[in-house]
Amino acid sequence: MCDFTGVPNMIQPVRLKKDQLNEMTLAYLRSVLKQSFFKAESMAALTGRKVLLTVPKNLSYERYVMKFYQGILEFLKARGEKDTTLVEDLDLLVEGEDKPVMSFTLRMAVTYRSD
Secondary structure (H helix, E strand, C coil), X not given: CECCCCCHHHCECCCCCCCCCCHHHHHHHHHHXXXXXXXXXXXXXXXXXXXXXXXXCCHHHHHHHHHHHHHHHHXXXXXXXXXXXXXXXXXXXXXCCCCCCCCHHHHHHHHHHHC
């Protein structure tokens, strides 16, 4: 679940498929990014200022939206790769002379996560 607004009651699950673009997410990004794009771009890009939520109309705006969409996907991928496995958690909990000393809060977090 992605919370783009920070408001807990406005969360909607977004299911991203491997080989497909999510049209609902693109429509949401088109509506949200419209104001920031047209503030930042020069007058040359404003020729097709009318932007539709469901159909690509302005090519430079679509590139802007797709770059933002790609950033979201890369963030979700990086966040998914940060999750540790049970084996890695148990390896962190093993004490030894060659292992650095863990702080109490980190040890409790890893213990809780591995249970």
